[in-house]
Amino acid sequence: EAGVAQSPRYKIIEKRQSVAFWCNPISGHATLYWYQQILGQGPKLLIQFQNNGVVDDSQLPKDRFSAERLKGVDSTLKIQPAKLEDSAVYLCASSPGTRSNEQFFGPGTRLTVL
């Protein structure tokens, strides 16, 4: 079974530029998550999708971050414009969607904002 795929693995941009990350969850997983993991901290949920609908985006900085999951499969997370404090690893995870199910994580995208 293929795991969660993310691209790119690394990205370096200057502040005020835009960036986009892509995630392909495990086939058949209804729930998709985007997390931000700042160095030395645990992952923080940015947004959660159930199929193509948003379940929770309460911690997403909506003035600069956006995410979509068209057709309920792949997802894209965008930052526009980026700030220095956005430097982090962005993790995508998916799960079948039931209450006790684990999340399967992708390798993450490491973003550096200069």
Place this chain on the structure above:
Amino acid sequence: AQSVTQLGSHVSVSEGALVLLRCNYSSSVPPYLFWYVQYPNQGLQLLLKYTSAATLVKGINGFEAEFKKSETSFHLTKPSAHMSDAAEYFCAVTYTGNQFYFGTGTSLTVIP
């Protein structure tokens, strides 16, 4: 707020010694609890999970954890540390299956 607390951001043990990583949750609502491991430049991998069945949960790589409601704890243990256990460990909790809360992580160093 409902969350988890990991005591000790860094833990060092000698190879072959007992590993004990601490996790406490804060809620009176029965939780689902998870331990994940993260190796450098990789995503998180599930070690084990508690889903209200047996309180002693066995996971991969010889790890296990015990759910203690009276202590609101879910500490991770391994009887004998191996060099390959060196990694970052995260405790996580969910009550609804929608919101997952992760601890700040514990970095485990294994000394040869």
